[in-house]
Amino acid sequence: MAEPVTEKATVELTIDGKRVRAEQGEKILWAALAEGIAIPHLCAIKEAEPPLGTCRLCLVEVEGQGVVASCVESVREGMVVHTDGERAVALRRRAMELLLADHPLECKDCPKKGKCDFLQLSIAMKVKRPKNYRPFPREELPVDASHPRIIFDPNKCIRCGRCVWVCKERVGEVPFDFIQKGYEMRLTTFMDKPLGESDCTGCGECVEVCPVAALCFKEGG
Amino acid sequence: MEELQELLKTYPANRHSLLRILQAAQRQMGYLPGEALREVASYVGVSPAEVYGVATFYNQFRFIPYGTHHTVVCLGTACHAMGGQLILDAFERELDIKAGEITPDHEWSLDRVGCIGCCTKAPVVVMNDAINAKMTPFKVEEVLAGLGLQLKRSTDSEGEEAGEREPQ
Ligand code: FES
Ligand code: FES
Numbered sequence: 001m002a003e004p005v006t007e008k009a010t011v012e013l014t015i016d017g018k019r020v021r022a023e024q025g026e027k028i029l030w031a032a033l034a035e036g037i038a039i040p041h042l043c044a045i046k047e048a049e050p051p052l053g054t055c056r057l058c059l060v061e062v063e064g065q066g067v068v069a070s071c072v073e074s075v076r077e078g079m080v081v082h083t084d085g086e087r088a089v090a091l092r093r094r095a096m097e098l099l100l101a102d103h104p105l106e107c108k109d110c111p112k113k114g115k116c117d118f119l120q121l122s123i124a125m126k127v128k129r130p131k132n133y134r135p136f137p138r139e140e141l142p143v144d145a146s147h148p149r150i151i152f153d154p155n156k157c158i159r160c161g162r163c164v165w166v167c168k169e170r171v172g173e174v175p176f177d178f179i180q181k182g183y184e185m186r187l188t189t190f191m192d193k194p195l196g197e198s199d200c201t202g203c204g205e206c207v208e209v210c211p212v213a214a215l216c217f218k219e220g221g
Numbered sequence: 222m223e224e225l226q227e228l229l230k231t232y233p234a235n236r237h238s239l240l241r242i243l244q245a246a247q248r249q250m251g252y253l254p255g256e257a258l259r260e261v262a263s264y265v266g267v268s269p270a271e272v273y274g275v276a277t278f279y280n281q282f283r284f285i286p287y288g289t290h291h292t293v294v295c296l297g298t299a300c301h302a303m304g305g306q307l308i309l310d311a312f313e314r315e316l317d318i319k320a321g322e323i324t325p326d327h328e329w330s331l332d333r334v335g336c337i338g339c340c341t342k343a344p345v346v347v348m349n350d351a352i353n354a355k356m357t358p359f360k361v362e363e364v365l366a367g368l369g370l371q372l373k374r375s376t377d378s379e380g381e382e383a384g385e386r387e388p389q
Pocket of ligand 1: 040041042043044052053054055056057058059069070071072
């Protein structure tokens with residue numbers, strides 16, 4: 001994880017018409033942000049290797065290559081990136097709509113109220129929750145309050161995977177992971193047991209990185 | 222579990238062997254109990270939660286044993302169109318379990334699948350590896366009673382040819 005400060009080869013690329021120098025292997029997203037060029041992003045963690053690339057909110061266009069996730073794609077010499085290409089913007093908005101469609105918007109009594117990265121980003125992207133994407137709403141899952149410190153509400157989870165990454169990285173033995181696939185995919189512990197019965201130490205690293213209120217501290221963390 | 226240990230030793234202890242180990246373990250035990258998943262996890266050096274995640278991704282793995290009588294209800298296109306869901310409902314009602322579950326006495330287990338391949342006989346149910354064609358909810362009771370299940374509401378009509386009726 002610790003980046004060696006030794007001379008790393010750099011490459012030159014163009015982002016939105018601006019010439020940018022970036023370290024070889026750097027992802028487009030971080031190179032752009034360092035230059036003050038904003039790209040929406042939610043799941044990205046700079047140290048994550050391989051990147052999570054789950055939210056698809058950071059899509060940009062690369063000339064000669066098409067639409068790519070900027071948090072996953074590395075910079076290359078001579079690359080020409082457009083962050084506001086029509087297609088990329090449309091796909092980003094669609095990705096946001098799909099996430100919102102699946103998320104209970106009960107923001108008024110949400111413990112993350114005012115600190116929700118997800119809500120803030122949706123406002124910044126000016127995307128509203130679509131009315132009719134989900135003819136059958138997702139089955140409501142029980143909230144897991146079995147752990148002394150942490151409350152897990154699977155209904156709010158957007159499946160970005162930041163919690164799993166941070167737990168693996170900082171703590172080691174991860175008590176939870178994603179199970180199943182597709183629409184049924186969700187975060188849970190080994191054998192679907194309550195979090196309180198798992199090895200979770202309650203350190204709260206996962207709560208810190210959760211962009212929604214799926215993982216919260218008890219007492220309105 | 223000793224057998225599992227023996228089996229584990231025949232695979233390299235890394236995460237790339239995970240799927241092959243899970244398949245072999247299921248072949249050996251018929252299903253993947255929690256303790257087995259834990260042992261596999263510690264052998265390949267992956268967290269149990271991740272092993273569980275991988276295993277649940279694939280439909281081929283099951284986490285409960287088979288009952289003495291294992292029932293599979295087809296919900297493929299043809300069987301679905303011919304009322305397969307009603308058949309499944311009837312089994313769930315009579316056995317008092319949901320698809321993918323097993324009764325507490327381990328006598329009965331229930332599953333649903335896509336097409337079995339004999340759509341002309343829809344709706345189809347496979348019980349103990351035998352095909353039951355053109356099922357009706359009534360025939361469900363009949364078959365279960367025939368295998369010795371104490372039915373919920375006692376069917377006094379011994380239910381002869383009534384089940385032979387063709388579904389519309
Ligand atoms: S920030 Fe790139 S996919 Fe989520
Ligand atoms: S759909 Fe049931 S056998 Fe083909």
